[in-house]
Every structure is written in structure tokens, then in C-alpha cells.
Amino acid sequence: MEVALSALIGIFFMTAVYLMLSPHIIRILLGVVVLGNAVNLLIFTNGRLTREVPPIVPDDVIVAAPTIANPLPQALVLTAIVISFSFFAFLLTLAYRAYQELDTDDTDTMRIAEPADEAAPPTGY
Amino acid sequence: MNAAIDGTFIAILAPFIAAAFAPFVVRMLGHNGSWLLALVPAGIFVHFLGYIDQTAGGAGIASVWDWWPGMGWPLSYLIDGLSLMFALLISGIGTFIVLYSGGYMKGHPQLGRFLSFIFLFMGAMQGLIISDNLITVFIFWELTSITSFLLIGFNHTKEKSRRAAIQALVVTGGGGLSLLAGIILVQLVAGTSDLSTLLTQPGLLQTSPYYLPILLLFLGGAFTKSAQFPLHFWLPNAMEAPTPVSAYLHSATMVKAGVYLLMRVQPIMGDTLIWSIILPIFGGLTLIVGTLLAVRQTDLKLMLAYTTVASLGLLVMLVGTSNTIAIQGAVIYLLAHSLFKGALFMVAGLVDHEAGTRDVTKLGGLAKAMPITFGAGALAALSMAGLPPFIGFVAKEELYLGIWGTELPFLALTITAVIGNALMLVIGFAVAFKPFLGAKVETPKAAHEGPVLMLAGPVVLSLCGLASALFLHWTSVHLLGPMASSVAGTVLEPEFHLFPSAIKANLILSLITVAIGLILFFRLASLRAAMDRVLRAIGWGPDLGFDQFMSGLVLLSHRVIRLIQPGQMNLYMKVAFAATAAAVLLPLILLDELPDWPEMPQMLFYEWGVLAIAVIGLAAVLNANNRLTAIAALGIQGFAVALLFMLFGAPDLSFTQFMVETLSVVILALVMTRLSLYQKDHRSVGRTIVDGTLAVAVGGGFFLLLLSVTQQPFNSELSDFFREHSVAIAHGRNIVNVILVDFRGVDTLGEIAVVAIAGLAILALIRLRPKRKLDALAVADNSNASVKANVKIAQVQETTS
Numbered sequence: 001m002e003v004a005l006s007a008l009i010g011i012f013f014m015t016a017v018y019l020m021l022s023p024h025i026i027r028i029l030l031g032v033v034v035l036g037n038a039v040n041l042l043i044f045t046n047g048r049l050t051r052e053v054p055p056i057v058p059d060d061v062i063v064a065a066p067t068i069a070n071p072l073p074q075a076l077v078l079t080a081i082v083i084s085f086s087f088f089a090f091l092l093t094l095a096y097r098a099y100q101e102l103d104t105d106d107t108d109t110m111r112i113a114e115p116a117d118e119a120a121p122p123t124g125y
Numbered sequence: 126m127n128a129a130i131d132g133t134f135i136a137i138l139a140p141f142i143a144a145a146f147a148p149f150v151v152r153m154l155g156h157n158g159s160w161l162l163a164l165v166p167a168g169i170f171v172h173f174l175g176y177i178d179q180t181a182g183g184a185g186i187a188s189v190w191d192w193w194p195g196m197g198w199p200l201s202y203l204i205d206g207l208s209l210m211f212a213l214l215i216s217g218i219g220t221f222i223v224l225y226s227g228g229y230m231k232g233h234p235q236l237g238r239f240l241s242f243i244f245l246f247m248g249a250m251q252g253l254i255i256s257d258n259l260i261t262v263f264i265f266w267e268l269t270s271i272t273s274f275l276l277i278g279f280n281h282t283k284e285k286s287r288r289a290a291i292q293a294l295v296v297t298g299g300g301g302l303s304l305l306a307g308i309i310l311v312q313l314v315a316g317t318s319d320l321s322t323l324l325t326q327p328g329l330l331q332t333s334p335y336y337l338p339i340l341l342l343f344l345g346g347a348f349t350k351s352a353q354f355p356l357h358f359w360l361p362n363a364m365e366a367p368t369p370v371s372a373y374l375h376s377a378t379m380v381k382a383g384v385y386l387l388m389r390v391q392p393i394m395g396d397t398l399i400w401s402i403i404l405p406i407f408g409g410l411t412l413i414v415g416t417l418l419a420v421r422q423t424d425l426k427l428m429l430a431y432t433t434v435a436s437l438g439l440l441v442m443l444v445g446t447s448n449t450i451a452i453q454g455a456v457i458y459l460l461a462h463s464l465f466k467g468a469l470f471m472v473a474g475l476v477d478h479e480a481g482t483r484d485v486t487k488l489g490g491l492a493k494a495m496p497i498t499f500g501a502g503a504l505a506a507l508s509m510a511g512l513p514p515f516i517g518f519v520a521k522e523e524l525y526l527g528i529w530g531t532e533l534p535f536l537a538l539t540i541t542a543v544i545g546n547a548l549m550l551v552i553g554f555a556v557a558f559k560p561f562l563g564a565k566v567e568t569p570k571a572a573h574e575g576p577v578l579m580l581a582g583p584v585v586l587s588l589c590g591l592a593s594a595l596f597l598h599w600t601s602v603h604l605l606g607p608m609a610s611s612v613a614g615t616v617l618e619p620e621f622h623l624f625p626s627a628i629k630a631n632l633i634l635s636l637i638t639v640a641i642g643l644i645l646f647f648r649l650a651s652l653r654a655a656m657d658r659v660l661r662a663i664g665w666g667p668d669l670g671f672d673q674f675m676s677g678l679v680l681l682s683h684r685v686i687r688l689i690q691p692g693q694m695n696l697y698m699k700v701a702f703a704a705t706a707a708a709v710l711l712p713l714i715l716l717d718e719l720p721d722w723p724e725m726p727q728m729l730f731y732e733w734g735v736l737a738i739a740v741i742g743l744a745a746v747l748n749a750n751n752r753l754t755a756i757a758a759l760g761i762q763g764f765a766v767a768l769l770f771m772l773f774g775a776p777d778l779s780f781t782q783f784m785v786e787t788l789s790v791v792i793l794a795l796v797m798t799r800l801s802l803y804q805k806d807h808r809s810v811g812r813t814i815v816d817g818t819l820a821v822a823v824g825g826g827f828f829l830l831l832l833s834v835t836q837q838p839f840n841s842e843l844s845d846f847f848r849e850h851s852v853a854i855a856h857g858r859n860i861v862n863v864i865l866v867d868f869r870g871v872d873t874l875g876e877i878a879v880v881a882i883a884g885l886a887i888l889a890l891i892r893l894r895p896k897r898k899l900d901a902l903a904v905a906d907n908s909n910a911s912v913k914a915n916v917k918i919a920q921v922q923e924t925t926s
Contacts, residue, residue, distance in 0.1 A: 001732075002835040003723040005769075006828050008736055012762075014824025015743040017702050021816040022808070023695055026755075026797070030746055033759055033789060037766045038827070040778075045831060048839050049773045055848070055860040062852045064860070069774030071851075072844045075864035077778055079876045085785045086883035089792055093887045096796045107694040114692030120683045123676035125288040 005045045012038035025095045025105040032091060036084035040077045047073030133202055134190050136169045137255060140219075140248030147244055148237030159227025159578065162240060166219035166247060173204075173212045180209045180607045187257055187321045203257035203321050206607025207388055210456075211254040213604075214377040214463045219247045221582030225471055226369040228578030229478060239279060243373065246272035250378045254385055259308040259318040266304060266346070266382065270297040273379050276370040277363045289362040292671055296359045300349025304386070307342030310335050323393050327614055330393050340394055343386065344403065351383025351437045354411040358668040361418075361430040368474030371426055372582070375433045376467035384440045384459065392614025396447035404445020405534075409541040411438025416548035420649070421656035425473035425483040425556050429466065432509075432552045435545055436462045442538065443524055449613045454524025456609045457621070460600075461508055461516040461590060468505035468586040469556055472498055475579055476560055481569030485555060490565030494572040497580050499561040504587035506557030508594075510550035510642065511635065516594040519621055521546060521638070525631035543638050550642030555649055597623050702819050709826035713833060720832035732772060739765035752797045760790045777861050 016038050019031030047070040055071035057064040099105050102112070143165040150158040179186060185205040192200055204212070226243060230236045249268035256262045271294070278290025312318045314333045315326065323329075330336055347353075352360040360380060364371055374380065387404070394400065415435030422428045436458070443455035475498045477483040480491060492499045508515035528538040574580070593600045601621045610617045645652060660666075713719050742762030749755035763786030770778040808816065847860055847868065857863035865873050 001726055001728055001773075003832065004726040004728055004732075004736060006831040006835065008739060009831055010824040010828030011740060011743060012824075013827045014820045015747055017823045018747065018816055018820035021695065021698055021702070021819060030749075030755060030759055034743065034746065034762065037763065041766060041769070042827065042831060044770070044773070044775070044778070046834060047844070048835065052772065052774055054774045054776050057848075057852050057858040057860065059858070063849050064851070066841075066845070066848070068848065068860075070841070070844045071847050071860035071864060074775045074778055074861045075869065077775075078781055078861065078865060079872060081778065081781050081785055083876055083879050085789065086880040088789060090883045090886055090890075092792060092796050093890045096799065097890050099799075110694070111692055114690060116692060118687075118692075121679055123679050125284055125291060 001049045001051075002045055005041065005049065009038055009041045009045060012041060023106050023108050025098070025107060028107070029088070029091055029095055033084075033088055036080070036088065040080050040084070043073050043080065044077050131188060131190075132172055133188065133204070133255070134200065136172045137200075137202070137248070137252055139165055139169055140244045140251065144241045144244035144248065147240040151237035151240060156227040156231040156236060156578070158237075159223050159240065162227075162244075163220045163223040165244070166216045166223060169251070170213060170216035170220060173209060173216060176204055176209055177603050180204060180206050181603045185321060185324075185611075189257075199258075200261065201257040201319065201321075202255045204255065205611045206604070206609070207385070207611035208254050210460065210604055210608045211377075211381070211385055212251060214460070215247060215250050215254065218373065218377045218463065218467045218582075218586065219243075221467075221471075221585060222369050222373040224578045225372065225474070225582045226367075228576045229369050229474055230367065231576075231578075235279075239367070239369075242272060242275045242279070243369070246276060246373070246378070250382065253382055257320050259311060259320060259323075262320075262386075263301065263305050263308055266350070267298065267301045269379055269382060270294055270301055273297070273363070273374055276374065277366040279367055279370065280365065283365065285362075286365040289359070289365040291675075292359045293363050295671075295675070296349050296356055300346045300356075300383075303342045303349075304346025307339050307346065310339045310342065314339070320389065324614070327392050331397050336394075336397070337399065340397075340399060340403075343390060343394065347383035347386045347441075348407060349383070350386070351380050351441065352411075352434050353383075353407045353438060353441060354414045354434075355667045357411060357415065357434045358666065358671060360434055361427055362668065364424075364426045364430050368426065368470060368477065371430070372467050372470035372474065375430060376470060377463035380433060380437055381459070381463070384437060384444070387441060387444045388455075388612040391444055391447065391452070391612050395444070395614075401445055401447055405442045405538060408438045408440070408442030408445055409538065411435065412442060412541060412545040414438075416545050416552070417656060418660075419552045420548060420652050421660060423485050423653070425476060425485055425560070426470070428485070428552050428556055429469055429473060432549055433466060435549060436466070439524075439542065439545060442541070443527065444612070446528060446538070448527050449609070449615070449617060451524060451527025452612050453605070453609045453617065453619050453621075454520060454527045456605050456612060457516065457523055458520035460593065460605065461520045464586045464590040464593070465505040465508040465515075465517060465553075468501055468583040468590070469509065469553070471579065471583040471586075472502035472505065473556060475575045475583070476572075478579070479570065479575055480560075480572040485559050488560035488566055488568065489563045490561070491568075491572050492561040493565075495561070495574050497574055497584065499557075501580070501583035501587045502557035502561070504591060505583065506553040508587070508590040509553035509557075511546055511638065514591065514594050514623055516590050516600075518635070519594055519597060519623060521635055522631050523621060525634045526629070529630045529634065539634065543634055543641070546638045547641035547645060550639065551646045551649060551652075554642075554646050594623055597621050699815070699819060702823055706819065706822035706826050709830050710822065713826075713829055718833055720829060720836050723832060723836075735765055735768045735772065738762075739769070752794075756790055756793050756797060759793065760786060763789065775861075777859070 012034055016031045016035035019027045019034060022028060022031070050067070050069040053068045055064070055068045055074065095105070098110065102110055104110060143162060147158075147162055150162055154161060176186065185203055187201065187203045189199045189201040192198075202208075222243060223240065226236070226240055230239055233239065246269060249265050249272050253262055253265035253269060256265060274290045274294040277293050278286050280286040281290075308318055311323070311330065314335050315323055315329055317323065330339060333339070349356050360375065363374065366374070412435045415431050415433075415438055419428050419431030419435065422431060440455050440459060440462075443451045443458070446452075473483060475495070476488065476491065479495060479498075480488060482488065504515070508517035511517045511521035524542065525539070528535055528542060530536065530539070601619055605621070606617060606619055609619060739762050742758050742760075742765055745758030746755060746762060749758050763782065767779045767782035767786060770776075770782055847864055851857055851860045851863045855863045855867040857867065
């Protein structure tokens, strides 16, 4: 199972990187979402996979049997999902506002902070 | 060694406290507040006077104040003959500088700030010479660089001041870094950076294999601070500062810090071949260059500044000989120089203040108008010229005695010293006699005697130069002897004589010096013209070199920045992903940790189905050529991930993922309707290949890494803890929830904070609109909106096709 998931995660990363290398901001954003999923699955698979037994302690015992799914990566991923979602929402808004202000979604032409023809700094005192 | 706060620690802190209060005192009392403020350095002076008997007995008083127990940053001090002399000079001259500042800067709106800087500098300087630990020495060392930057650049509206301040900071600060490196090496070699411990182990550093680098790094610090040729140029430029600063920094303090350092480490680093080659050569060169450049100047302060450079050279030269008599000479000369140079700078400032110019060619006949100033200047100049019965004479006698010899190196040193001292006499006389004697010259201001505040310093200091020679026995037993012992590293009990008992070589050398000096003094004008011609012929100097260096540095950093930060985000991403791929792949390959060939996974058919859905979703995202496809495809892969979570025992994750994916799709749909998605991925073939290779490298890297990790045995220790304690400790049966809200509750708080901040940032982004844009929109609304819209659509179509 881990093998198949590893291959899938590889494909997730591949897709994410290819999308993020696009000059267009909207594809970069799609890449960010895919990258988030890739990392979540990576953490999840790292903790080994168990089929269909959620990490819940049954009512009649104090300690769950070791056959349950690993709870630790789940806790990590749960946090990560929420954070990557808020990050995505922020990036999306940022991209949208940048598009409104700069009239472009091509990162090569978004040069406000680092203009292409920036003059050398003054050398006086 | 005790662990308490004693009077000396209070004395170390006092200037900093005074710095905080100086502006308020000046606000209340005006320039007369300096009478009150001068009590601080005067008190420190009196405090240190109390140590005289102890250090005269050869004792070094050390104490440690562990002000922050357990942190290992104690404040410790070491008082011996050397640091006591400096402490007395710094606080003694400091007292008169504070008074002088009050008179000189009378009515200046920023007098309070100025005095505050002076006190900060005083504190830094005092800390530097009294600290026992070399790291503390370094901290105070850099603090003197910073405070002198503030003082030199005090008239910050003048470009020349700013330049001088930056120059001083760059040169001395750079030297400080060199010193720090040297201190760290000392710490590594000797295992301690406490001077009091180091001084008990002479020979340890000299025989270490790291001796040469240690020495060179320390010299890097000392030579920059003490303005040795060719790094002397910052010192004369620092004359842009108000005169009290020049008088303080360039007589007894700032520039002497380098000499202090050399004297301090002389017992543990000196007396080696390389020491006695480098120091005398640089010192001698500095002496000659300094005096020659001084001759060329016509500005009183600049003349004095260059002779300061020369004097520092002389001191370095003498310390470099590691000869006890030469060291005694250096010690006396240091005292003499501090007194006469401090006095002469203040005299120059008085002349400038009262007559309105410092140009020596435009001054003359002021003696009648300013008799006290003239008297003080004359006494100081006689000491500078090395005439009896002044301390300068004693110094010169002793140093000639120390370096005189018939072999070539001694002869060279002697000739250098004679020429230097003769030229020093010329400058001393030119500064102290030329403006006062001769025919009366019309000056910009009608000259009259300066105020008491300003006269106190030069009068007392020049009289000290006389008194210390007249009471030479007391001076040598209490001050000079102990100091020379500290520098030499052995107990010396020198006998100095004001009047030589026999005619020896040094007396003859003195006579020659005076003779040459007097001859040159009367030919000063032609000498100056000759120097001017020589320098014009050379046409380049380290001062100009500094400008070239600085502008070169700025341009270089500009070019480097352009190279590594060209402003193309795409390039940054490429570099980041290439680094990621390298970080993942290289260790796997280099450490031979590639995974074994995996077996075909045994999976159920619906699991394969979910995997297939995910891959299809990803492929669709890659190929999406309109918004709707992109959003739908993104949703597909997201839901596939949610299904995977569901299948592998993570219902919580699954629900969250479903929710988040749904929300993402909704938000994306909201925004994407306003953002265009280009039909095709506009990438050239070459770019596709590069991007594709990177993508495959990163993806393949993570695939191999994960495969390799999952082939290792799994350590479930941490997970077992949560499994076992979830009910027992936290009383929760859903272990994931228990981890989130209980075991790692603070993490969850952090997560909530991130979400909240992201929400706030989004709100700000939506609300914040630059005025310019709003105006433009308003104009657009008022004009024919539909036409505008059509134009916009046409533009979009153009760019998309």
C-alpha cells in the first residue's frame, strides 16, 4: 500500500512543481493547493497505513489495541490542512488584488518591488 | 576577587547614567549645566586617584561582578598601572572637556545631546581600558567606534561631517572585527580571555602556532584605531567634529585605544622578532608621514590632527621595540602627549571661537587680546617641542635613551625619531606662537579672552605638563613607574631626571632635534609649499582611496544583488525547487540509501480506483484550459485525497478535507471568474523541458525518499504513548482529537492564530485600496463606463490570443 501511495505522492509533487513553475499566477495557485495535498499525504503515509480502523478507543477498554491507525500523523495533517487552506485563501486574495492593481497575472511582469531597470544606489555620503 | 558591586563598577556605569540625564540638566541650567555635569568625571577621577598607592605597590586590582548569575557574562575589571593612568587621563581630561563643551557650544540647541554623546563615549572608553575580559574589551571597543561616529558626525547636515563619521566608523569598526577574531583565537589557544589570567602566562601566546594570525588580527584592531599609516586618513577627517570632540578623542582617548591595546598585550605578545619588525616599521612610517602632512596644513586643528597621527606612530614604534627604557619613554610620552595635545586642541578651539578662523596664515598678534589662552598654548607647545622643564622633555630624553644605538636598526629608529620630533616642534610652535605673536592681523571676529569654562581645560592641562615634570619623582613613583611595569610585564622602578646628570647621547640628540626644529620653523612657509608640491605630484592618497573603495563596494553589491536577485519570481522558484530536489535526491544517492525494488502492492480494487481518480484529477488540472475545468479538476484531486484518508482509517481528516476542498472550490470559483486562465500553458519547448525535468526530479525524489523511509522498520513509540494515555490521562476516546485539544493544545492555539491572521490579512487586502486607483476608478465610472469596459475586454482578448 505504501508503495502505491508513494508513487501517487510523487505524482502529486510533480504536478505541483510543474504548475508552480508556470509564469501565470493562477497556475501557481493551483500548484500550491496540489502541493499542500502532496505534503499532507507525505506525512500521512510516513506514519504507515492501516485500513479502515480509525484511532478511536472503544467504549469498553482503556487502551486501544495496537491495530488502530496511527493517530499522530493524523493530528499533524489535520492542523496542516487547515493552515494550508487559510494560506491558500490568503494567496488567492493577494493574487486577485495584485491582478487588479497591476493588470497582469504574469509574474515576469510583476516588477514593482524589484524593477528591471533599477538604478544603482547613490555613492555619495 | 569579590562578587559585589563596588565603587569602581559605579564609576564604570556613572558616565552612562550621566548621558541619560545630560539633556535634562542642560534644559534646566543652560550651558552652565556643564559645571554640574563635570562633577561626574571629576568624581570618577577622584575615585581612581584612591588606587594610586595600591598600583604603585605593583598590585593589580581585579574584581568580578556577576550581574546576571548563571549567564556567564560577568563584568570584571583589572586596575594596574596601565589602566589607572588611562582611567585618570580619561576622567581628568573628560572633566575639562565637559566644561569646555559648555562654553564652546553655548547656545547651541543640541548642547544636551552633544554632552550626552560625550558621556557615552567617556563610558565606553573607560570600560575599554578597565575591563579584564577581552570580550568585554571588544564590546567597549566597538562602543567607542559607535559613539565616536555620533560625535564626529554631530554636524550631520554637513556632507563632510557625514563622510568623516562614516569613514571613522568603517575603518575603526572594521578593525574591531579583526580584533574580535583575534580575541576568539586567543580564547581558543589559552582557554581564557581574562587579561588577568593571560598576563600570568607570558610566552604562552608567543610560542603558539597561532601566534602570527593572533598578532596580525590584534594589530588590525590597534592600527585602525590608532590611525597608523596607511589607515591614518580617518583621523584628520574627524576634525569635522566640534573642537571639544577633537580635543577629547584625539588626545587621550579614542586614538589611544589602539596604543593601549598594544601596551596591554605587550607582555603576552611582544618581544618577538615579528613584533619588533612590524610595529617599529609602521610606527616610524606613521611618525614621518604624520609630521610631513602636518607641515602642509594651515588649519590649526588639522595641523594638530596630523601631529596626533605622528605621535601615535611614535608610541607604536617605541612599544614595538619591547625595550624597557623605550617603553618607559613611551609611557612618559603618552602622558605628555595627552596633556599637551588636549590643551593645544582646546587652544585652537578658543582661537577659532574668539577670532573666527582657524587658518594659521590669517592669524597673528592675538597675545594681547587673549593672554591666558596664549600662556596655556605656549606652555603646552613647549612640552610638545620637548623643551625643559616640561614633561615632554623628559619623555624625549627617555625615548632617545631607549632607541639610541649605533647598529643600523637603532640608527634608523633614532633618525626617524629625531626628524619626527623636530617637525613636531615646528608644528607645536606654529600652533601656539604663530597666531599670538607678530603683527596684529585683522580677524573675522574681534578677538577677546574666552570664558572661564573654556579656559579651565587648557590652563590646567598645560600646567599639569609642567607640574608632572617639576614633581617628577612623585609622578614616576606613582604613575609612570607602575604603568611602565604593566607594559613591560616586569616590575620596573625607573629613575627619571628632569635635568640630565651627565651629557649623554640622548641630550645631544635632543639638542640636534631642537636645532633642526627651530631652523625648520623659520622656514615653515617654504617647507609647506614644498610639501604641497610633492603631494600634488602624487595626486592620490588613502583618503581618496577610501572614496573609491566605498563607491566600488556599493556598485559591487548592486551588481551582486542584480545577479542573485534579478526580480524574476520564476527564477527564484526554479532555484528553490532545484535545491529541494538536490536535498532529497543527493543524500539518497551519495549515502547509498536508495530503496529496494518494491513488490507490487496488494490493494483492493476500489483503492486502485481512488488512486486513479486522483491521478485523473491531477492530469486534468495540468491540462485545464478554462476556469471551470481547472476548478472542477482541482476539486476532483482534493476529494480523491479525502477518500484516501477515509479508506486508511482517518475519518477526521477526511471530513476536514471534504470541507476544505468544498470551500476552496467555492472561493476559487468566486475569484477565478475575475482572473483569466490562459487557454494554454504558455511555455516554450525549452522552458517546458526545464520545468518538466525539475518537476520530475522533485516528484521522483519524494517518491524514492518515501519508499526508502517506509522500507525501514517503524518506531511507534510516540504514537503508542498517545494510544495508551488518551483515555487514562486526557479522558478522550478519539485519539486524534485528544492530541489536538489536549496533548498539543498550544499547537492548535497557534493554528487558530494562523487562521485568524490570514483572515485579517485577507480583510486588509480587500479593504486597502490605494487612493490613486480609487480616483482612477471614480473617473472611469463618471466617464462612459461601457466604452471603457469594451476596451478592457478587447485588451484581454488580445493578450489571450
